Amino acid sequence: MSTFDLIIRGGTIATASDVFKADIGIRDGKIVQIGAALEGATEVIDATGKYVLPGGIDSHVHISQPSGEGISMADDFESGTLSALFGGNTTIMPFCLQEKGRPLREALNAYHELAEGSCYTDVSFHLIVSDASPTLLGQELAALAEEGYASFKVFMTYENLRLNDAEILKTLDVARQTGSTVMIHCENEDAIRYLVEKHEAAGDVAPRAHATTRPIAAEREATHRALTLAEIAEVPIVIVHVSNGQAMDEISRARARGLKVYSETCPQYLMLTAEDLDGMDWEGAKFVCSPPPRDKAAQEDCWRGIETGVFDLFSSDHCPFRYDDEHGKRAPKALESFRHIPNGIPGVETRMPILFSEGVMKGRIDLPRFVALTATNHARTYGLYPEKGTIAIGSDADIAIWDPSVKKTIRHADLHDGADYTPYEGVEVTGWPTTVILRGRVMIRNGELVGRKGDGQYQTARTRTL
Amino acid sequence: MSTFDLIIRGGTIATASDVFKADIGIRDGKIVQIGAALEGATEVIDATGKYVLPGGIDSHVHISQPSGEGISMADDFESGTLSALFGGNTTIMPFCLQEKGRPLREALNAYHELAEGSCYTDVSFHLIVSDASPTLLGQELAALAEEGYASFKVFMTYENLRLNDAEILKTLDVARQTGSTVMIHCENEDAIRYLVEKHEAAGDVAPRAHATTRPIAAEREATHRALTLAEIAEVPIVIVHVSNGQAMDEISRARARGLKVYSETCPQYLMLTAEDLDGMDWEGAKFVCSPPPRDKAAQEDCWRGIETGVFDLFSSDHCPFRYDDEHGKRAPKALESFRHIPNGIPGVETRMPILFSEGVMKGRIDLPRFVALTATNHARTYGLYPEKGTIAIGSDADIAIWDPSVKKTIRHADLHDGADYTPYEGVEVTGWPTTVILRGRVMIRNGELVGRKGDGQYQTARTRTL
Amino acid sequence: MSTFDLIIRGGTIATASDVFKADIGIRDGKIVQIGAALEGATEVIDATGKYVLPGGIDSHVHISQPSGEGISMADDFESGTLSALFGGNTTIMPFCLQEKGRPLREALNAYHELAEGSCYTDVSFHLIVSDASPTLLGQELAALAEEGYASFKVFMTYENLRLNDAEILKTLDVARQTGSTVMIHCENEDAIRYLVEKHEAAGDVAPRAHATTRPIAAEREATHRALTLAEIAEVPIVIVHVSNGQAMDEISRARARGLKVYSETCPQYLMLTAEDLDGMDWEGAKFVCSPPPRDKAAQEDCWRGIETGVFDLFSSDHCPFRYDDEHGKRAPKALESFRHIPNGIPGVETRMPILFSEGVMKGRIDLPRFVALTATNHARTYGLYPEKGTIAIGSDADIAIWDPSVKKTIRHADLHDGADYTPYEGVEVTGWPTTVILRGRVMIRNGELVGRKGDGQYQTARTRTL
Amino acid sequence: MSTFDLIIRGGTIATASDVFKADIGIRDGKIVQIGAALEGATEVIDATGKYVLPGGIDSHVHISQPSGEGISMADDFESGTLSALFGGNTTIMPFCLQEKGRPLREALNAYHELAEGSCYTDVSFHLIVSDASPTLLGQELAALAEEGYASFKVFMTYENLRLNDAEILKTLDVARQTGSTVMIHCENEDAIRYLVEKHEAAGDVAPRAHATTRPIAAEREATHRALTLAEIAEVPIVIVHVSNGQAMDEISRARARGLKVYSETCPQYLMLTAEDLDGMDWEGAKFVCSPPPRDKAAQEDCWRGIETGVFDLFSSDHCPFRYDDEHGKRAPKALESFRHIPNGIPGVETRMPILFSEGVMKGRIDLPRFVALTATNHARTYGLYPEKGTIAIGSDADIAIWDPSVKKTIRHADLHDGADYTPYEGVEVTGWPTTVILRGRVMIRNGELVGRKGDGQYQTARTRTL
Ligand SMILES: [Zn+2]
Ligand SMILES: [Zn+2]
Ligand SMILES: [Zn+2]
Ligand SMILES: [Zn+2]
Ligand SMILES: [Zn+2]
Ligand SMILES: [Zn+2]
Ligand SMILES: [Zn+2]
Ligand SMILES: [Zn+2]
Known part of the structure; x- marks a missing residue:
């Protein structure tokens, strides 16, 4: 029996405050270990050279x-x-x-x-x-x-x-x-x-x-x-x-x-x-x-x-x-x-x-600010934290692995929504989330959909207690 | 026949911009002359040592x-x-x-x-x-x-x-x-x-x-x-x-x-x-x-x-x-x-x-600012200018003569409104309007009412034309 | 002997607070009378249709x-x-x-x-x-x-x-x-x-x-x-x-x-x-x-x-x-x-x-604000008031008569300074001061210089006494 | 041979963005593992009920x-x-x-x-x-x-x-x-x-x-x-x-x-x-x-x-x-x-x-803000990050364990500086850092000094590279 269901290895992890290199160990949909040189998983994703973000x-x-x-x-x-x-x-x-x-x-x-x-x-x-x-x-x-x-x-x-x-x-x-x-x-x-x-x-x-x-x-x-x-x-x-x-x-x-x-x-x-x-x-x-x-x-x-x-x-x-x-x-x-x-x-x-x-x-913001603006602060504001919005022990293993070397021109033809246009047609971007993991389940692997409709679940929010 | 119905003599006149000594000549309810040593009036009010304000x-x-x-x-x-x-x-x-x-x-x-x-x-x-x-x-x-x-x-x-x-x-x-x-x-x-x-x-x-x-x-x-x-x-x-x-x-x-x-x-x-x-x-x-x-x-x-x-x-x-x-x-x-x-x-x-x-x-404002705040700006804002709100040739002879030497303690007993109190009971003030003239008619002379009910008239306003 | 040395008749006078029609009577370089229908002067200037400003x-x-x-x-x-x-x-x-x-x-x-x-x-x-x-x-x-x-x-x-x-x-x-x-x-x-x-x-x-x-x-x-x-x-x-x-x-x-x-x-x-x-x-x-x-x-x-x-x-x-x-x-x-x-x-x-x-x-400001900005406030700020900066009894008869019907293109050729250019060359303006009076003396009459070098005098300032 | 030199077990860890329960594994003065149920250390500190902060x-x-x-x-x-x-x-x-x-x-x-x-x-x-x-x-x-x-x-x-x-x-x-x-x-x-x-x-x-x-x-x-x-x-x-x-x-x-x-x-x-x-x-x-x-x-x-x-x-x-x-x-x-x-x-x-x-x-700020204000932002501003200022894989094991149940009255007699007074004499506080660890070395254990003079070292700063 493996210690972990999944290890994300060798990436650069960012939270809303920190950026560091480490492996992430996931079990039962949760992040259970963060550290150097984790071993013993059913599946290992190599994230070398990539950013591992919430x-x-x-x-x-x-x-x-x-x-x-x-x-x-x-x-x-x-x-x-x-x-x-x-x-x-x-x-x-x-x-x-x-x-x-x-x-x-x-x-x-x-x-x-x-x-x-x-x-x-x-x-x-x-x-x-x-x-x-x-x-x-x-x-x-x-x-x-x-x-x-x-x-x-x-x-x-x-x-x-x-x-x-x-x-x-x-x-x-x-x-x-x-x-x-x-x-x-x-x-x-x-x-x-x-x-x-x-x-x-x-x-x-x-x-x-x-x-x-x-x-x-x-x-x-x-x-x-x-x-x-x-x-x-x-x-x-x-x-x-x-x-x-x-x-x-x-x-x-x-x-x-x-x-x-x-x-x-x-x-x-x-x-x-x-x-x-x-x-x-x-x-x-x-x-x-x-x-x-x-x-x-x-x-x-x-x-x-x-x-x-x-x-x-x-x-x-x-x-x-x-x-x-x-x-x-x-x-x-x-x-x-x-x-x-x-x-x-x-x-x-x-x-x-x-x-x-x-x-x-383009250097306007750093990775922690990006993570805060796009994930952590949402979870904190709307009562989904700490299950959602961060990479920390005990949190859901909701993770996007970003490849900063991808260069893309935004085309609606490549998008997946139900509209027939994007307001950003032709905009060039550098960096894209190529692998996406939901509660420990790989949903997109290297740009290919591998998850299934229905894998997403409803999340109940907490109220403020201050 | 006199040149003026009324001369206010020897006072210190203030408008919203100026302070100067001069006599004021009034005829038919209007200010018709401002100058030194006016002569020839039916009535003369001596305003020496007083402020003559709109x-x-x-x-x-x-x-x-x-x-x-x-x-x-x-x-x-x-x-x-x-x-x-x-x-x-x-x-x-x-x-x-x-x-x-x-x-x-x-x-x-x-x-x-x-x-x-x-x-x-x-x-x-x-x-x-x-x-x-x-x-x-x-x-x-x-x-x-x-x-x-x-x-x-x-x-x-x-x-x-x-x-x-x-x-x-x-x-x-x-x-x-x-x-x-x-x-x-x-x-x-x-x-x-x-x-x-x-x-x-x-x-x-x-x-x-x-x-x-x-x-x-x-x-x-x-x-x-x-x-x-x-x-x-x-x-x-x-x-x-x-x-x-x-x-x-x-x-x-x-x-x-x-x-x-x-x-x-x-x-x-x-x-x-x-x-x-x-x-x-x-x-x-x-x-x-x-x-x-x-x-x-x-x-x-x-x-x-x-x-x-x-x-x-x-x-x-x-x-x-x-x-x-x-x-x-x-x-x-x-x-x-x-x-x-x-x-x-x-x-x-x-x-x-x-x-x-x-x-x-108390030196917080000067006389022109007092005149502007209490008279001229009201007339200008609400379309009563230039008939009202200033001391100028052609304007209505609406004038209050202030004696800056009067010292008074505000008491409701001395006021003339229909209420039974004043919120300022006991407040000490220096200066009071002792003579008040409405369209050339003396209404209060040295603190005594001499005008009559009904002397006041309705005034039609102008609209802005900017 | 005339009552006045000079009368400016029929103009529209403006001070920093007021605009009104009246004649101005001047004697010994001072404004001594403002009123309707002044008579008895050595010289009379007709200002009908013009603005009479400090x-x-x-x-x-x-x-x-x-x-x-x-x-x-x-x-x-x-x-x-x-x-x-x-x-x-x-x-x-x-x-x-x-x-x-x-x-x-x-x-x-x-x-x-x-x-x-x-x-x-x-x-x-x-x-x-x-x-x-x-x-x-x-x-x-x-x-x-x-x-x-x-x-x-x-x-x-x-x-x-x-x-x-x-x-x-x-x-x-x-x-x-x-x-x-x-x-x-x-x-x-x-x-x-x-x-x-x-x-x-x-x-x-x-x-x-x-x-x-x-x-x-x-x-x-x-x-x-x-x-x-x-x-x-x-x-x-x-x-x-x-x-x-x-x-x-x-x-x-x-x-x-x-x-x-x-x-x-x-x-x-x-x-x-x-x-x-x-x-x-x-x-x-x-x-x-x-x-x-x-x-x-x-x-x-x-x-x-x-x-x-x-x-x-x-x-x-x-x-x-x-x-x-x-x-x-x-x-x-x-x-x-x-x-x-x-x-x-x-x-x-x-x-x-x-x-x-x-x-x-162009309607951005009115005449009193123009007078305040260009004359009265200067005199008040720098201790030249009330001799200078206004049209009031006792003040110096310093007066500019503006003709609002004049249309001019600014050309340095028409100006009188010692430079060889104006930054405003070619700017079109409406209105110009055609007659200028200094302490009762006409210096420019209808655009013609009639005063003399040396007519200008030094003015001593007052200090603030607040 | 143990996996870790030191494990801090069972505490509530806070960074500038997150708060979560986990163990920390330390080796060679560095944080090498964060996770549930770490085992295998020379020394274990029980931090149950305590806050484990940078x-x-x-x-x-x-x-x-x-x-x-x-x-x-x-x-x-x-x-x-x-x-x-x-x-x-x-x-x-x-x-x-x-x-x-x-x-x-x-x-x-x-x-x-x-x-x-x-x-x-x-x-x-x-x-x-x-x-x-x-x-x-x-x-x-x-x-x-x-x-x-x-x-x-x-x-x-x-x-x-x-x-x-x-x-x-x-x-x-x-x-x-x-x-x-x-x-x-x-x-x-x-x-x-x-x-x-x-x-x-x-x-x-x-x-x-x-x-x-x-x-x-x-x-x-x-x-x-x-x-x-x-x-x-x-x-x-x-x-x-x-x-x-x-x-x-x-x-x-x-x-x-x-x-x-x-x-x-x-x-x-x-x-x-x-x-x-x-x-x-x-x-x-x-x-x-x-x-x-x-x-x-x-x-x-x-x-x-x-x-x-x-x-x-x-x-x-x-x-x-x-x-x-x-x-x-x-x-x-x-x-x-x-x-x-x-x-x-x-x-x-x-x-x-x-x-x-x-x-x-008193509820004015949360733990992440406390950590940011007292540690992380200092390290980031002055070029000591990521070695200093956070709890993350690869960072120095600089850790203070706070006991939120301690109640103390500040007295200079209890402090350790060289002055003879504190401006805060008599101020009552709740919470105190009872154990302090410097690069993996326990310096204060349960309020007792166990580190030695000279254990502290000079730290070289990084320059900004933005
Ligand atoms: Zn919306
Ligand atoms: Zn909306
Ligand atoms: Zn009201
Ligand atoms: Zn109201
Ligand atoms: Zn200058
Ligand atoms: Zn300068
Ligand atoms: Zn200092
Ligand atoms: Zn300092």
Whole structure:
């Protein structure tokens, strides 16, 4: 009988704080030994010359989410997790959306059913609170938090999703009492609608107007408001998908006032600008997401936040719609006005390669910061730590082995999601996760899928206990 | 026939920019000559050793405003304007409150009727938009602006008055189109209500909780939001009754982004603190107003704003209720919880003497800044300039002659408003307006009332034409 | 015998606070009457349709100042004041430079001799402290302040002029004790020299490197330091020629800490950029001044400071050198390296027309703000008020009558200074001061010089008495 | 033959990112294995119920440093390192002070001689640049950096140590070229001296004046200047011993501009205030250090910086002088004026227990943040990583085992430094490092010293290679 089921030998391991050479011994899906010259395993993977990192956690992805009449999301759990896996992820956190007027539990059951048996990575759900009813806030949320659904997302924008300040405060109150975590999408809906109406009235209906009518000011305002509500309710929050320096400043100012706040940015705010929405023949629709990409200065600000610690989380906000599809970006109504263009872009597979290449390989950040931004901080923020997000004794053996010598040009043809394009077509990257291990099981070996659909499992979250 | 009806001789005149010795010649209610050694008047007032200043304009006073069932405001136009006059004012600007579901015009007619024939100072009305209906926004406001009702106040707090962001944006839009001015009361109602409910649930119902449940954060948030909405709607605004440094910082930041914003503070934020609400036997109710007085640091910040130009306007926010009165502060429900205490304090008569004494006489500001803060900027902001707010050829002869040698202890017994207390009881001041002239007519001569009720007239405002 | 020597009839008068139509009666060089329909003068000027403004005060000009071996300034008092006069100024404030190791009094006597009998405008001197010796600081400065030399300029840059922090503190200390005012040129000399040496070592010696080696950071640093020294010494200061938003932010932050600080910007920071220094064939030298012009964003920031009150003073920093001249910009050593290019540009004649046209006529500022920025604030800051800087009873009759209908293209051929170029060649302006009156004497009538050399007199300043 | 020399069994290990239960296997002074149920060691330490942390690194201590005529520091390498060891440290970084006019190498040789054979912990030196001569900057520093002396401290204060801006820039330039790190003590010497002279002139010579004459403004100014110089020289820096929120804001602003800056605070800024300098009978001298402790608000700001990531490093700035000693705090001249009081306080032994107790046990920070602040970040910043500062395969087995159940009252009688007092006398703490291991050698076992003088070795630093 072998001591270990699997040994990863000779690689350079990185955690959110350390980089060192060692072998990893895995048994029963767990990391049980880290050290020099481990021996005695059923299987040995040679990682010489490679980086051995915690499997990525993408805590912000949308899968099979209802998206309006006639529109369907391009990914279900099968394609979404497969794409994630190929991008070096071992866990993703999609959103379970409450149907208005219905218990969250109902949506949760249905969502579990969709995921069950379909996943290539582990998954854990956030709950979207869209109907802040007394029942939900008074009873259901607390019960769900106790069961391990410990993060709620609330929206300050989108006609059908937005909560008002009173509702947000009540949700924050539940979060404080239950130790759960609230993620907030910060854009001022009324300001946006005011501008949308002006633009539509002026006949300015092309995709670019999507960016113009969701200005930085609308995001900055909602960000400051969300932070103030958290300050009033005395509870930490997560500001998701921050797109620019003004919103970052609000976060820094809140921290300077003593507030505990986590913040997230995404690849689109490092790589795209509003000018990408100008594409001919409605092609700008490929880049329509919210908040929209801004300008070069905002990109630099976001990079600075990646480098200096303003941001804790780097997620994809993967929200895929097919472009050349009447159920996707080119839906009939979308062609009439930007306001009906399905909102979101794919990115779960490219998230980490982009940050690895542009961040680590170009010297902007080191490996520990990469690991923190793409894995550890997600696990810690959303209650999956220490099982997930690190390479440490007792943790799940969720590991991605990165080959820093691979050079690739991103092509949608090579990706595994259900969309028909990638916003990063043609981007050249250095480094790619060539072998991916999920709870000790090799899922991808040297770029070949060897795991099976259904290998991914649901993960229950912990609540904060501070 | 005399050249002038009245000459004010030998005084030291101050405008918002200059201080000089000269005589003033008045004819037909207008200033027609300023110079050395004027001669030929029916009446001559010797102002030697005195300051001859523009009559004060208090652009933020509440008079005869509906205040909830069983509650009545302590001042009608007669007592309110008389008190204002004795405090050196020649114009006040009270608020005409739209009744929900009714045309503003209706309230306006009724309000004019109350004022007609009752006033000792000139008056001009602001309109409170409480019901942002399509009719009001689409038709009525524009018509009223054209008639000279060119400033609207909107509230972000108070259950029955607050507008939401969409309504505020629409109001701002009307303001931009008509060149009128929007005043915004910035406090986040939902945040306040959240805290009020917590405090009431905890049995913390004394007056001091009024201050605790309306924290600086709630004002800062609403201030930033109001400024952002104005930025989106591309129109100047007035932030009224700023109480602390954090809200001031929001204003400075907005200016640094290029926004045109006017801001106002009031005597209570220079002279009172939240500790004043701690008075025994519910006496703290005397100091209940919104935003509430803060702490010593906030007072210093507000003084700094007076000195360095953060503030453009110094108003009283006179909003008087009798203390020892079941229709006032000690209403039956008020004694049950702070949330029912009538909200507001008197101050129209003491506003200028306090700033003159604490500001000018103590060397914090000079006379031109005093004139700007108490008169000129009000006239310019609200469309009453150049008839009102300055001493210049062609302007109305609205003049207050201040004797800087008077020393007084403020006592409510000596004041002329309809309340039964002053929050500044016992405060010692140096300097008082001993003679007050309204459109050339001497209303107070050496401290004696000589004008008559009804001498005050309604003043129509101009819209901005920039 | 006439009542008045001169009446200016029918114009629109503006002060720093007011705009009104009236006649002005002048006697013995003073304004003695302002009113409707004045009669009885030896001379009457019809100003119908014109603006009647206080004569400009340019408190930052360099005239006949020693500028290094082989270099001479293009203007003496005759040409400098004539040019100023044609630009609507009635007073200028040049700098008297202490020679190292010599008493300031000596330089002052020599400087008075140069001015005596040569001036077309009034003049008043600032003193440049270049040698902060114990004698100067302990005795001479106080004596000079008492005599009416009440403003000192200190430099944080320029090898031969810079004072260190200890010397600046001692100078500020004298200023506090004597009620005089310290102007500070804020650029960090060591930082600049560090960059200059790098650039020269790299062979980068063209004029553009002048801007590159004096970056915004060097100005921001020195500005923050100067403000801190003033905070420590507890005395107001003037930050001269602010060129960008970062330095402006330092000023705003200091005000928010409670410091009294005045600040100045100049036409070059509104109209030029560093790219102007890129001119072919060393022509960029025409735009070499310190701080250098920055970029478009900095221009916008400076405009915002003009509009919102960050700046109190708008001066020319007129410092003229001939371009095509071996004693000017094209000195032999200057052609070898940018560091030897004589530092400064002409602008005393164009300062006000540019701000009038770009500011008032384009709606960025109103007339009172124009008057404050170009005249009143200068007089108040430097102790010339109330004789200078306003239109008020008892003030000197220093008046410029502006015709807002004049349209002009700025050409150096039309200007009156001693340089051979203007940085603003070809700029189109609307509005020009066509008649200029100095202490009641018409110096320019309808664009024609009628005054005489020597009509300008020296003006003694007051110290602060707060 | 055993597999390991030493196994630490059953403890809870923490790194700067992770907390997990595991055994540690040590061989030849290195950590070679981390895992479950390790077996086969010469010695086993049971750490059940304890925290197993990286040995502390105190990167800011002063030992045997020349301190002025007649004054001697209370610690040499023997007592200093012994005290450090008892406080849970395994490495300290004292300063080698260049003698003016002499090569740094000379001081270095002498300093090595003092350390050689005397140490209980490992040591690594910073170099203090006091004489920025061309030889030092042009040759010596670069050579020393290559040999592994890769951090230089420069002072902006202290008459005999301060460098001017030009010298600092040159030092920064060497640092950029050699990949070494510059630590800057930020206080404006001229401002301080100006105030010292004022206070002495006024007869205000008691210890408290030490704090009054070194105000926050002087630290804020120097901090902003240092950051700007680093921005100009394009090189990261360390701002040491930050004492207040204003200096923190400067650091945050610099980071927002994109600068890489590390920052440090110390126990005195969390635990003491300027009021401690008020002690009777000159006892306030016990708390004289620079920057001085500030007020409660500054303490809270520093705690916030500990919590939110403004600070990277938590050091002691141990700089011990005996209190009741004519060669220490009560030197004859010190009793005449505060300016002669030896500047510094002891703290190397109490640094970590205070942060553990006040920070970790009170819930302000978690264990990884504690480890980062006290060990890992020091090793990374100063080139000792990965040998030092973490628990990872291949790293030195420098380990402190903390017992969180120990409750202690800090008494100088129980400490091991050479001073005769501690500023924290009477402070109660929970948690203490009871066993300390240096490169695999147990130095303290259950509170008993078992290591020997001389066990500590000199550690050479790496330069940055980014
Ligand atoms: Zn979102
Ligand atoms: Zn999303
Ligand atoms: Zn209000
Ligand atoms: Zn009000
Ligand atoms: Zn200058
Ligand atoms: Zn100059
Ligand atoms: Zn130090
Ligand atoms: Zn130190």
